[in-house]
Amino acid sequence: MTPFQTFDDPAGGNDHPQRLSDLRATLRDHDLAGFIVPRADAHQGEYVADADARLAWLTGFTGSAGFAIVTTDQAGVFIDGRYRVQVRSQIDAAHFTPVPWPETRPSDWLREALPKGGRVGFDPWLHTRKEIEGMERALEGSNIGLIAVDANPVDAIWPDRPDAPVGRTRAHPAEWAGETAQDKRARLAAELKAEGQAAALLSLPDSISWLLNIRGSDVPKNPIVQSFAVLSDSGAMALFADPAKFDDDMRAHLGNQVTILPPDALSAALTDLEGPVRLDPVTAPEAAFRILEAAGTDIARGSDPAILPKARKNTAELLGMRKAHQQDGIAMVRLLSWLDRQAPGTLTEIDVVRQLEQFRRDQGILDISFDTIMGAGPNGAIVHYRVSQASNRPIADGDLLLIDSGGQYDCGTTDITRTVPIGTIDRDAVAPFTAVLRGMIALSRARFPKGVTGGHLDALARQFLWAQGLDFDHGTGHGVGAALCVHEGPIRVSRASDIALEAGMILSNEPGYYREGAFGIRLENLIAIQPVEAEPGRQMLGFDTLTLCPIDQRLIDVAALSGDERDWLDGYHAQVRDALSDALDETDRAWLEQATRPLT
Known part of the structure; x- marks a missing residue:
């Protein structure tokens, strides 16, 4: 019987100083003075798949919240009060420094670490619009610029990075859902139409799983289907997830109004959308805002339409x-x-x-x-x-x-x-x-x-x-x-x-x-x-x-x-x-x- 919990080293090895050195070399090659490594994945999930555990792989810290900022000579691991003890037992203090957060703001830390300024990179798929806007405001006048990178430099130095999960998807029993997925989609679509919005991007897998009455096995302990989705004001939905997750029964469960597309089709689909498109600045990735802005599409800032109904x-x-x-x-x-x-x-x-x-x-x-x-x-x-x-x-x-x-x-x-x-x-x-x-x-x-x-x-x-x-x-x-x-x-x-x-x-x-x-x-x-x-x-x-x-x-x-x-x-x-x-x-x-x- 397979155990639910294992007891091995969750950080994936102990060569974190070498990984830090490799990252710094990559930053120099790209003329970056620093890089931000969040705990989050593209869905801002607290629990991430092995393929997205960049913070743990780089630093050894395995807490469910936090981030690191790496410069040419400093590497701060930002942790809140839950992890002050844990972080000291997991990181190499000769190479990484715990930073109390939110007491220390990342902008203040960067101002001290880079007194002459510099280009600090970030992966726009791993940060929200609210987060980036807040940091940019806090860095005004510092000569420090936040630079969105096309390719994550941590991934470039991670030779055995696991593949993205392709977990089995199942239907959530109607007995415990209490409402059909079709009725849920119609209810949220009516809200979009009433607000004059043509569509909404859903980036939270639990919102999508709740909305479609599906459950998955992509992330341990969390029965979600890793995915993005675009819900239109008609109730139709494009679901961006690996098609291999859905067998014939699941496709029948989803119905004709839900189209399954591969994850790498999302960027093009966003470019082709007609607005206004609702995006949640608190949960949606910065990259989605940039794609729509580049296409000239109207953006309506608003909360994920499923987040309160789900609650x-x-x-x-x-x-x-x-x-x-x-x-x-x-x-x-x-x-x-x-x-x-x-x-x-x-x-x-x-x-x-x-x-x-x-x-x-x-x-x-x-x-x-x-x-x-x-x-x-x-x-x-x-x-x-x-x-x-x-x-x-x-x-x-x-x-x-x-x-x-x-x-x-x-x-x-x-x-x-x-x-x-x-x-x-x-x-x-x-x-x-x-x-x-x-x-x-x-x-x-x-x-x-x-x-x-x-x-x-x-x-x-x-x-x-x-x-x-x-x-x-x-x-x-x-x-x-x-x-x-x-x-x-x-x-x-x-x-x-x-x-x-x-x-x-x-x-x-x-x-x-x-x-x-x-x-x-x-x-x-x-x-x-x-x-x-x-x-x-x-x-x-x-x-x-x-x-x-x-x-x-x-x-x-x-x-x-x-x-x-x-x-x-x-x-x-x-x-x-x-x-x-x-x-x-x-x-x-x-x-x-x-x-x-x-x-x-």
Whole structure:
């Protein structure tokens, strides 16, 4: 049986200094003083295929966000707060320098690195219009010019670069889609027509996969079909993807109004379009803007027409997500019950990852939704830690074990984090764990008027940590797809979020705390937005928790909880117990009864 998660070196070798030297030689040949190497692919995906993992191949850094800027004598790797620990363990500090971002803007770094100015190259397929415009404004007066290159110089020095993926495409079951692809296309096409737009370019594969009710296997853990698409105001659609991905059944599923064309036909098709063409400056590649501008085609700036409809889950999608969480909850309870029966020191992180994968297979998982984060002790303080054979750590007495994982089921996607003590309780962890729990409960119980954004709610999850002088350096929550990407835009719970929350949207609720060199704490449930009771004339929203799994009570300072917080946790645990008990054997059912007992 093929494992879902492997534990080898994800960066692809250790000759990164030589690769850096080769890149610099190529830049000199092209009269470039520097080059920007993003994590993103042409679709701005967080998770990229092996063929697009340029940042990891060049630098060794494998985080899901960040970028590098290489000049003739400096190589900065820009990372946010999630990766401050991880980056130091992965890059060669003699050749690459971690740069805290967004605290340090790339424009400011470039001004210092190139005080006399120079030509800095970028691949226009790997950056958005918004990103490039922002950098150009920030570099005004610096004598530094951003130069779009025709061929990516990293690809030129990557001799064994993998081929682009050609994964199998399948139809997403109508039972869980809740709306036909034809109706979705007609609905979005009517919006284009009402806006006076002749067509829209879709560059996000999850938008395209949602719109066409298809799922793929091009990118591990994310059931998307790597593709671009042009939707016309008639509802007809040109899909730019390798034709080998679609068998006769899939072509019949797509229907006569969807034409499949090879990816290299996109540029010519854009040139031939009549405008106005909607392009999303936040998600569409800079190259698409340049092609249309060169052709003299009118561009209508606007959001991806599928991005908000996809975020608003319909009744069938919500039902599928609930079913997925029921299946996943059984797997998680079996894992936690099994874990409690093992003696401290007898397991490694990889052992537990493999056992959790087996429990999820028993529940019909298609894939995991991301590489499982299984961080014991100090590894738990690495926010997006990925265990490898080299880092695999025995789980010792007194460790906290942070388990962040999820599954892809045919009906939905899950993402859950639990933190459990192994053997002896670390009393230093009790206060921050309780603060994290109280923040999670506060967000779970929130009620708010329509129009509120995730930025308004973020402080609710941090308030109890802040009171102790603590915080965490990641967002509190991200959007989640329905049998799609576990990280789905554009909604989130973050100080930077300005997208209004709406009924049907699904978010994660995951405050945390990380003490470098000691332990990490994170608790995560998925929550669905739903209408709640309000006075006449006012629309109010709240959250319904989808995740079904006990929260470990051994690390809770019960005396610090309010009565309402106790009631919430007892009520949640009763819900978990009622939902899962009948599906468990006697041993696991007894464990669940104990794990969900009312607080005392």
